[in-house]
Amino acid sequence: MKKLFILFTLSLALFSCKSKNEEPTLIRGEFILIDDAAVIMGNGFIYGVIINDITHELAKKVAPLQREEYDMVPVVIKGLIKPNEGNGLEEWKEIVEITEIIGVSAPTSELPTKIKSSPQDHTSSSEADQEKEN
16 A cells, blocks of 8 residues: 555656647747847837747748848747846847747838928027018
8 A cells, every 4th residue: 555655646746747748839920130139019019039940041031021121020930938047138028039930921011201401490599480471
């Protein structure tokens, strides 16, 4: 009976231990890689991205779809979301290591409107005050 109890306790202890099975998570968001920093931003989250070969591959797929240098492109990836433990990405609480590229699509929103001012529009406040007095 004593041996059975010890065997039962030992097997319970072995099977109750958490196995650290990291499953990649499906992530939909907008991606950008600038120099040596990458970010993926989605609805309610923003992650720093660990730069690896798959990240560079994703950047090559995204580049032709960018309308401007800093344009973010919609992507669907699988990745491992991890707490940031000083991986050189101090700005982010959580980081993602991309494990698989599912898809890349063209940005759908319009670019922000840019307003260019002409040199004639720049008058100093004293000049404007003088014109009001006359």
